Amino acid sequence: xxxxxxxxxxxxxxxxxxxxxxxxxxxxxxxxxxxxxxxxxxxxxxxxxxxxxxxxxxxxxxxxxxxxxxxxxxxxxxxxxxxxxxxxxxxxxxxxxxxx
Amino acid sequence: xxxxxxxxxxxxxxxxxxxxxxxxxxxxxxxxxxxxxxxxxxxxxxxxxxxxxxxxxxxxxxxxxxxxxxxxxxxxxxxxxxxxxxxxxxxxxxxxxxxxxxxxxxxxxxxxxxxxxxxxxxxxxxxxxxxxxxxxxxxxxxxxxxxxxxxxxxxxxxxxxxxxxxxxxxxxxxxxxxxxxxxxxxxxxxxxxx
Amino acid sequence: xxxxxxxxxxxxxxxxxxxxxxxxxxxxxxxxxxxxxxxxxxxxxxxxxxxxxxxxxxxxxxxxxxxxxxxxxxxxxxxxxxxxxxxxxxxxxxxxxxxxxxxxxxxxxxxxxxxxxxxxxxxxxxxxxxxxxxxxxxxxxxxxxxxxxxxxxxxxxxxxxxxxxxxxxxxxxxxxxxxxxxxxxxxxxxxxxxxxxxxxxxxxxxxxxxxxxxxxxxxxxxxxxxxxxxxxxxxxxxxxxxxxxxxxxxxxxxxxxxxxxxxxxxxxxxxxxxxxxxxxxxxxxxxxxxxxxxxxxxxxxxxxxxxxxxxxxxxxxxxxxxxxxxxxxxxxxxxxxxxxxxxxxxxxxx
Numbered sequence: 001x002x003x004x005x006x007x008x009x010x011x012x013x014x015x016x017x018x019x020x021x022x023x024x025x026x027x028x029x030x031x032x033x034x035x036x037x038x039x040x041x042x043x044x045x046x047x048x049x050x051x052x053x054x055x056x057x058x059x060x061x062x063x064x065x066x067x068x069x070x071x072x073x074x075x076x077x078x079x080x081x082x083x084x085x086x087x088x089x090x091x092x093x094x095x096x097x098x099x100x
Numbered sequence: 101x102x103x104x105x106x107x108x109x110x111x112x113x114x115x116x117x118x119x120x121x122x123x124x125x126x127x128x129x130x131x132x133x134x135x136x137x138x139x140x141x142x143x144x145x146x147x148x149x150x151x152x153x154x155x156x157x158x159x160x161x162x163x164x165x166x167x168x169x170x171x172x173x174x175x176x177x178x179x180x181x182x183x184x185x186x187x188x189x190x191x192x193x194x195x196x197x198x199x200x201x202x203x204x205x206x207x208x209x210x211x212x213x214x215x216x217x218x219x220x221x222x223x224x225x226x227x228x229x230x231x232x233x234x235x236x237x238x239x240x241x242x243x244x245x246x247x248x249x250x251x252x253x254x255x256x257x258x259x260x261x262x263x264x265x266x267x268x269x270x271x272x273x274x275x276x277x278x279x280x281x282x283x284x285x286x287x288x289x290x291x292x293x294x
Numbered sequence: 295x296x297x298x299x300x301x302x303x304x305x306x307x308x309x310x311x312x313x314x315x316x317x318x319x320x321x322x323x324x325x326x327x328x329x330x331x332x333x334x335x336x337x338x339x340x341x342x343x344x345x346x347x348x349x350x351x352x353x354x355x356x357x358x359x360x361x362x363x364x365x366x367x368x369x370x371x372x373x374x375x376x377x378x379x380x381x382x383x384x385x386x387x388x389x390x391x392x393x394x395x396x397x398x399x400x401x402x403x404x405x406x407x408x409x410x411x412x413x414x415x416x417x418x419x420x421x422x423x424x425x426x427x428x429x430x431x432x433x434x435x436x437x438x439x440x441x442x443x444x445x446x447x448x449x450x451x452x453x454x455x456x457x458x459x460x461x462x463x464x465x466x467x468x469x470x471x472x473x474x475x476x477x478x479x480x481x482x483x484x485x486x487x488x489x490x491x492x493x494x495x496x497x498x499x500x501x502x503x504x505x506x507x508x509x510x511x512x513x514x515x516x517x518x519x520x521x522x523x524x525x526x527x528x529x530x531x532x533x534x535x536x537x538x539x540x541x542x543x544x545x546x547x548x549x550x551x552x553x554x555x556x557x558x559x560x561x562x563x564x565x566x567x568x569x570x571x572x573x574x575x576x577x578x579x580x581x582x583x584x585x586x587x588x589x590x591x592x593x594x595x596x597x598x599x600x601x602x603x604x605x606x607x608x609x610x611x612x613x614x615x616x617x618x619x620x621x622x623x624x625x626x627x628x629x630x631x632x633x634x635x636x637x638x639x640x641x642x643x644x
Contacts, residue, residue: 016202021122163422
């Protein structure tokens with residue numbers, strides 16, 4: 001029997017890896033992928049707690065998170081395409097017109 | 101015992117491919133590594149008594165969302181990221197922040213979990229689809245409908261954002277896909293823009 | 295535990311050996327012979343009677359051809375793509391039933407390789423992974439025609455997957471279960487193709503698009519993109535793509551037969567025949583499995599012939615026509631089908 005804390009530790013580790021990726025990379029797509037990684041670590045935590053508490057709520061929230069992630073990916077990628085058309089780059093260090 | 105083995109294998113796979121996602125320079129490899137991570141996490145879902153959510157994760161996340169990512173990466177021909185020296189300090193700081201977050205969360209979790217919590221056996225009630233669906237369409241019906249609405253809005257938003265406009269022309273509400281309409285074929289500027 | 299393992303291995307072997315192992319050679323011959331006959335020419339007729347040894351010659355050719363990898367290709371992705379094509383194709387069949395639950399030495403054994411309660415969902419999930427082989431092959435080849443083929447493939451496959459999943463959902467509404475054995479059991483009175491003809495049509499068209507068969511084969515269009523995403527592949531790698539296309543055609547046909555044409559059942563005929571033959575020449579479960587598998591294979595053969603027939607009859611869809619068909623025609627039709635089935639189930643007709 002695998003203790004539930006292992007799953008939670010794994011989720012925390014994945015979340016940390018995702019955070020490092022989102023903060024460090026310059027490529028917009030890779031940042032997006034790191035954010036998806038963070039969302040997935042949250043999903044894992046939710047399912048783990050759903051198992052621990054014997055409740056379906058965790059699984060259902062994961063369902064909604066899945067749908068929201070899909071919506072976010074669609075709109076985010078459309079934004080990337082639009083930005084790319086104008087600026088010819090996805091490097092977020094160069095898409096900086098609103099920077100101070 | 102088999103459960104522990106499966107967990108260790110797929111947890112290791114998940115962490116390894118997550119590191120690849122974050123560290124690899126080529127965005128296509130990052131995306132493919134994300135696929136491996138997502139499938140490993142789906143296996144862990146099944147291990148935790150949520151086979152339908154695991155199957156849905158593979159079907160929706162890897163089967164559609166990440167394909168969309170790959171499509172955009174290939175369409176825009178996003179190349180490998182150049183290595184720049186100025187990145188190193190920021191990178192170290194971010195890595196330290198990440199490790200710090202992990203340690204804080206891990207320590208906090210383990211502190212709470214030290215009182216040995218024993219898991220109940222996996223009840224068929226938890227795994228069954230009927231119970232899951234019953235709760236989804238009873239308690240969470242409003243949320244379900246709202247998520248449907250959210251997806252509709254996302255579809256419209258994505259379509260409008262990615263539609264092409266000629267320079268100087270704006271998307272108008274009565275002709276939102278103006279770039280598709282074959283008007284003014286004799287304009288030289290239009291041919292040049294293509 | 296050991297008994298279950300052995301039973302699963304035997305079922306797996308039967309399926310892999312009989313069902314899938316023979317598909318590729320037979321289909322190669324059928325495709326080329328039928329192509330010839332549809333085009334008013336004899337087709338292969340030199341190697342053996344009716345050209346029956348043609349697949350053997352093709353296999354030998356594939357073995358001995360030189361394996362070329364482009365110099366500037368992305369090697370890991372280029373090499374992994376053919377393997378990635380074969381894996382989902384060869385895995386999805388495990389959720390298809392080829393008979394009812396039989397009794398073997400006092401224990402009940404379901405005649406499915408993987409008796410998962412989320413059968414159909416897992417089938418669709420694994421089948422959705424087949425996009426990656428096309429996309430990675432297109433990207434890894436470092437060739438503009440391959441890239442275009444890969445792009446088209448990704449958009450096409452995820453668009454038609456939507457309509458196909460909706461058609462499957464409509465089938466599951468009266469059954470209230472994801473298990474394909476239950477779906478077959480619910481069709482004892484009437485096959486699903488009768489009340490859900492629209493859904494059947496949608497599923498069929500979407501299956502053509504999912505397997506990249508004409509009229510939806512733009513990703514590998516011969517007259518447009520050289521050979522699309524598998525331009526740079528030769529010898530055994532190309533054979534992998536080739537074989538995986540036929541195998542995925544087979545498994546999708548088997549799914550269509552199970553969902554709409556009653557799967558292994560034929561209004562009680564296999565059970566009656568097995569009951570007759572049992573005790574004479576062998577145990578009941580052996581005959582039940584055999585007859586169920588035969589009925590399923592016959593239905594799959596019908597679908598496969600239909601695949602070949604359509605391929606050599608229709609011209610190819612242009613890409614924008616293809617996307618328009620998927621989103622503006624099939625998706626609304628599938629939704630109408632779902633609403634109709636839901637209403638009929640509520641009214642008690644189904």
